[in-house]
Structure formats: structure tokens, C-alpha cells
Amino acid sequence: MMGKTDTKMLDTDILIAGGGMTGVAHWLRLATEPGSFYARTVPFLAETHRRRFA
Amino acid sequence: MNISGSSTIGKELETERRESGIIEEIVLECSVRNPQRSASMLDLILYEKCRAEPNLTLLLNTTVVEADVEGSCIRSAYAVRESTEESFTIRADIFVDCTGDGRLGFEAGAAFTTGREATHEFNESGASLNRDAFRLGSSLLFTSKDMGRPMPFTPPKWARKFTEEDLKFRNHDAWEFGYWWVEFGGTLDTIKDNEHIRDELLAIMLGVWDHIKNSGNHPDSENWALDWFGFLPGKRESRRFIGEHVLTQNDIQQAVDFDDVIAYGGWSMDTHPPQGIDAKDEEPCNQPFTPYLYGIPLRSMISGNISNLMFAGRNLSATHIAFSSTRVMATCAVMGEGLGTFAATAVKRKLPLEQAWRESGVVKEAQQQLLRQGVFLPGMKLEGNLAKLARISASSEQKQGKCRNVVDGHTRAVHGEKGVRPDLTSAGTHRWMTEPGDGSPWLELEWEEPVSVSRITIVLDTGLHRLLMLCHLDVLQNHMQWGRPQAETLKEFKLIAHGEQGRTEIAHIKDNYQRMIHLPATLKNLKTLRLEIISTNGLDHVRVVEIVCE
Numbered sequence: 001m002m003g004k005t006d007t008k009m010l011d012t013d014i015l016i017a018g019g020g021m022t023g024v025a026h027w028l029r030l031a032t033e034p035g036s037f038y039a040r041t042v043p044f045l046a047e048t049h050r051r052r053f054a
Numbered sequence: 055m056n057i058s059g060s061s062t063i064g065k066e067l068e069t070e071r072r073e074s075g076i077i078e079e080i081v082l083e084c085s086v087r088n089p090q091r092s093a094s095m096l097d098l099i100l101y102e103k104c105r106a107e108p109n110l111t112l113l114l115n116t117t118v119v120e121a122d123v124e125g126s127c128i129r130s131a132y133a134v135r136e137s138t139e140e141s142f143t144i145r146a147d148i149f150v151d152c153t154g155d156g157r158l159g160f161e162a163g164a165a166f167t168t169g170r171e172a173t174h175e176f177n178e179s180g181a182s183l184n185r186d187a188f189r190l191g192s193s194l195l196f197t198s199k200d201m202g203r204p205m206p207f208t209p210p211k212w213a214r215k216f217t218e219e220d221l222k223f224r225n226h227d228a229w230e231f232g233y234w235w236v237e238f239g240g241t242l243d244t245i246k247d248n249e250h251i252r253d254e255l256l257a258i259m260l261g262v263w264d265h266i267k268n269s270g271n272h273p274d275s276e277n278w279a280l281d282w283f284g285f286l287p288g289k290r291e292s293r294r295f296i297g298e299h300v301l302t303q304n305d306i307q308q309a310v311d312f313d314d315v316i317a318y319g320g321w322s323m324d325t326h327p328p329q330g331i332d333a334k335d336e337e338p339c340n341q342p343f344t345p346y347l348y349g350i351p352l353r354s355m356i357s358g359n360i361s362n363l364m365f366a367g368r369n370l371s372a373t374h375i376a377f378s379s380t381r382v383m384a385t386c387a388v389m390g391e392g393l394g395t396f397a398a399t400a401v402k403r404k405l406p407l408e409q410a411w412r413e414s415g416v417v418k419e420a421q422q423q424l425l426r427q428g429v430f431l432p433g434m435k436l437e438g439n440l441a442k443l444a445r446i447s448a449s450s451e452q453k454q455g456k457c458r459n460v461v462d463g464h465t466r467a468v469h470g471e472k473g474v475r476p477d478l479t480s481a482g483t484h485r486w487m488t489e490p491g492d493g494s495p496w497l498e499l500e501w502e503e504p505v506s507v508s509r510i511t512i513v514l515d516t517g518l519h520r521l522l523m524l525c526h527l528d529v530l531q532n533h534m535q536w537g538r539p540q541a542e543t544l545k546e547f548k549l550i551a552h553g554e555q556g557r558t559e560i561a562h563i564k565d566n567y568q569r570m571i572h573l574p575a576t577l578k579n580l581k582t583l584r585l586e587i588i589s590t591n592g593l594d595h596v597r598v599v600e601i602v603c604e
Contacts, residue, residue: 005139005140005141006139006140006141007140007141007142007143008140008141008142008143009142009143009145010111010142010143010144010145011144011145011146012111012144012145012146012147013146013147013148013401014146014147014148014149014150014394014397014398014401015131015144015146015148015149015150016150016152016394017118017131017133017149017150017151017152017153017157017158018150018151018152018153018154018367020152020153020154020367020383020386
């Protein structure tokens with residue numbers, strides 16, 4: 001068999017890259033105000049679940 | 055891992071510094087559902103929050119590796135997901151970089167800086183005479199357990215060796231939750247040298263544990279054993295983008311009242327020697343607090359040279375000194391909510407980012423939405439509360455907790471020491487507090503002219519003066535009300551409306567532990583709204599911070 005990696009095309013209003021606490025807090029409220037907030041599709045790219053330190 | 059923020063200091067009814075909004079919602083839920091303090095349970099809560107959002111496309115384990123830029127505008131980001139052998143080209147109107155290292159913006163050619171600025175660049179007293187490339191280092195933590203029987207430890211051959219003299223400035227008397235000062239890499243490139251930094255941090259971390267277990271200086275550690283330790287360096291500092299505003303030490307020390315304030319911070323200006331644990335003759339940190347909680351402007355999250363790029367978190371546009379305060383996770387979280395809300399407002403208005411952030415009306419709309427969501431912005435109040443027009447009565451009230459306080463627009467007390475700038479708040483508890491002996495507490499709003507209400511928001515007291523975070527360090531844990539709801543919060547209550555359809559019970563909330571109660575409503579010709587409280591989560595009197603009718 002011969003193989004090739006698929007590339008998918010996505011369209012969105014807002015792309016948020018990041019899976020730390022900033023990214024998480026960022027996207028959550030985009031979609032939790034039905035009717036009053038507009039966020040058609042918001043890809044969330046968690047590069048890794050980072051743990052950071054004070 | 056500790057989600058540190060502004061709440062390391064505070065005083066009840068005077069200085070309430072803990073972050074609210076989404077991060078408070080997550081932390082309160084984690085406290086109730088995770089008394090065992092499992093890190094995996096926090097992951098589960100975050101994962102559940104993702105799955106609960108119908109408008110969110112979640113691409114876990116997916117990394118942005120390229121950006122397609124046309125002129126000064128990002129057209130698409132290219133991302134790969136190894137777990138499914140797929141890649142994605144994602145087109146968007148607004149791109150937001152919350153990656154910490156700033157990978158998306160870096161690939162797009164966004165201007166950034168690294169290292170430490172010289173004093174003269176921004177007139178910062180905390181900066182060095184000359185600019186250098188040094189950063190805050192990275193850390194590896196561990197957890198350990200008392201196993202109840204002797205637990206020998208044999209370090210790998212490559213573990214470092216430490217003496218009590220080497221660690222004289224680094225307290226290591228508690229063993230359950232590692233040490234942030236196991237720190238290395240501040241003199242290196244914390245991105246390009248990350249794998250080397252990880253290797254060295256493992257050698258350091260295991261060397262410190264070897265010292266505790268085998269040096270003879272800590273015989274009480276005999277029954278203790280490592281339970282978990284990280285292989286992913288906890289990175290403090292890497293790239294900082296150059297935005298429309300660069301946040302400086304002077305900004306945060308003066309708590310500048312920015313028109314476009316979108317978040318706030320309050321962690322100390324926490325700098326470390328770049329040599330980390332190898333700076334054996336130095337304290338591992340210097341932590342002067344700013345006089346007040348300070349605002350963070352939207353413009354420090356707007357790229358200076360890429361027109362549709364925003365950023366928040368570690369890669370904020372800030373100097374090294376300002377960053378040393380903004381970098382902690384709870385502050386990053388409120389930045390994220392602020393920026394996300396602004397981005398959504400721009401999209402809702404169908405405005406390109408480069409126009410939206412310049413329009414004060416758009417910024418104000420986002421700020422008002424943030425306040426509605428329970429976020430705190432120094433000096434700002436929610437407008438348009440119909441409850442302010444009502445006559446307010448209650449079953450009882452304390453002198454410092456008048457029932458009228460529920461419409462004063464303040465959602466926390468921050469007039470005390472290390473609160474906010476005096477001209478940005480007013481003194482008072484800013485909440486209704488009943489007499490402790492009040493057996494049937496109630497509060498009623500009565501409108502002379504009936505009103506129509508489509509949404510009711512009740513803000514409750516969750517003890518924002520206290521520390522509350524998932525934490526494995528027992529000495530900090532003892533300062534929290536962890537594993538249960540916060541005592542001040544209402545547990546069970548009813549809301550009863552009297553409108554054109556007569557008297558109706560519109561909500562009966564049970565087992566509540568959250569701060570923000572959002573109730574969609576369709577109430578026309580509303581004459582009265584009555585709150586009847588059945589129980590709190592332990593406090594001997596009722597507290598309600600704010601009632602908003604819109």
C-alpha cells in the first residue's frame with residue numbers, strides 16, 4: 001500500500017493556539033453566551049498540556 | 055500545579071484579590087469535585103468544559119508549525135497532529151497565540167523580544183544597567199509520599215550532588231511537593247535548548263532528592279519516596295511579542311488606569327537569578343509587590359506588526375520586569391478571557407481586528423461583557439442594571455452590609471491594603487449581609503414602574519480574599535477551604551418574580567457552590583423580584599454581592 005498524510009481545510013472566525021490556562025480561559029466563554037455571542041467554530045490547538053510554575 | 059495569581063495576600067471584606075470569571079468557575083468546581091487534589095481531575099474538568107461547548111472545535115494534540123502570511127495579515131495556520139497522521143490548514147479572521155513560546159506569531163513573523171531590558175530602555179528601576187539575553191529559568195517538580203516503612207533511594211549515576219551548604223538559601227524541609235527553585239536554563243535559550251534543560255533539570259531534581267534521602271541531614275525522610283515527577287520543563291520565560299503597548303514596571307507600579315483595561319494582575323515582580331540553582335549564594339527569588347492590583351491593557355495583546363494577530367499569557371507584550379509579575383497562570387487566564395471576549399466582540403461586530411481595537415465603543419462593549427461574566431476590571435462597573443431603579447428591602451441587614459449594596463456596581467471589596475488604587479474604588483463591603491440570627495432571610499426588589507427583564511445575574515460571595523487553587527503543598531493547602539464549597543456561598547435559594555403573569559418561582563437553586571448565577575428570563579412588566587435564601591454553605595449569615603437585571 002502507498003500512503004500520504006491527509007491535509008484538512010478548516011475555516012473559522014477565531015483560531016486560538018495554546019492549551020495552557022490562557023488558551024483554556026480564552027475560548028471557553030466564546031461559546032457560552034448563546035444568542036449574544038458569536039463564535040461559529042473555534043479550533044483550539046492544544047500543543048501540549050503545559051504545566052507551568054511560579 | 056499551582057495556578058498562582060493575585061490572591062497570595064488578602065483580607066476579608068477589605069482586599070479581595072483572587073481572579074474571578076472563568077478561572078474562578080473552574081477552581082470552585084475543582085475544589086468541590088476534587089478534594090483528593092488529583093491533577094488528572096483538573097485535566098478532566100478542563101476537558102469537560104471543552105466538550106460542553108457546541109461552538110468549539112477542539113483539536114487536541116495538534117501543533118501549529120507554519121503560518122501563511124500575506125502582507126501583514128495571517129491567512130492561515132498549518133498544524134499537524136501526529137496521533138492521526140493528519141495535518142490542517144486553518145483559515146481565520148483573527149489568530150490568537152496563547153502558546154506560551156509564541157510559536158504561531160513567530161512563524162508569522164511577529165516582532166518579539168527575549169531577555170532582560172536595560173534600565174534606560176523603559177526607565178525601569180528593577181532592570182539591569184545593560185540589556186542581556188538572560189531569562190527566568192525552567193523547573194521540574196515532584197511529589198512524594200510517606201510510605202510508612204523505609205524507602206531506599208538510589209540516584210542515577212548522572213544525578214547531581216548537593217550539600218546542605220549548596221542549598222542554604224533554598225528551604226527543603228517539606229517533601230510532599232518538590233521545589234520551584236529546582237530551576238535551570240535562564241542563561242540558555244529556553245526554546246532551542248529545551249531538551250538539554252530537561253536533562254539537566256532531571257539531574258538536579260534527582261540530586262536534590264538524593265540529598266534529602268541519603269545525605270544524613272534529613273533522617274526523617276527515611277519513609278518517603280518519589281511518587282511522580284515531571285519530564286516536561288515548566289517554562290517560565292521565552293518570547294515576548296512587541297505589541298501596540300509594551301507593559302512596563304512603571305505601568306504596573308503606578309497601576310495606570312488604562313482606557314482599554316482588559317485584565318488585571320497582582321503577583322509580585324518575581325525575578326530569579328538566571329543561574330537558577332547554581333546561584334548558590336543568592337536568594338532564589340526577589341519578590342517585591344506592586345502597591346496595588348494593576349490593569350493590563352488590550353493593546354499589550356495586539357501585535358504591532360501583524361494586523362490580525364493577538365496574544366495573551368507568557369508571550370504578552372511586556373518588559374522582563376513587568377512580565378515577572380504577569381506570567382503566573384491565574385493572571386494568564388484572566389488575560390485569556392479578556393482577549394477572547396474582545397475577539398468575539400470584534401467578530402460579532404464584523405470588524406477586522408486592526409479596526410476593532412482602535413474603536414472605543416468596541417472595547418467598551420467587550421469590557422461590559424467581561425463584567426457581566428464576572429470578571430474584575432479595576433475601576434470599571436457594569437452599566438444598565440435595571441435593579442438599580444428598584445426599591446430594595448430585606449429581612450435584615452448588618453451595618454456594613456446594607457441591602458442596597460447589591461446594586462452598587464462593585465463586585466468585590468478592594469479598598470484595603472494592596473487592593474486597587476483609591477481613586478478606582480470606594481470603601482465598603484459592597485454586599486448585603488444579614489444578621490446572623492435571621493432565620494428566614496430574604497431580599498426584595500420592587501419597581502415603581504414595571505420593567506422587562508431578559509437576564510438575571512446574581513453574584514455571590516466565594517471568599518475572594520482567600521487563596522484557592524489546586525495545590526499539593528500542605529502548608530498552602532491549610533490556608534484554603536479546599537474539598538468543599540466556600541462557606542460564604544449560598545447553597546440553596548429561590549427567586550420569585552411578580553409580573554404580568556402573577557407570582558412565579560423562576561428558579562430554585564440547590565447545592566450551589568458557584569459565584570456567578572446566570573438566569574435567562576422572559577419577564578415582562580416585572581413588579582417585584584424576591585430572593586429567598588434557604589441555606590448557605592456554612593457561614594452563619596447570608597451574603598449577596600450583586601443582583602443584575604437586564
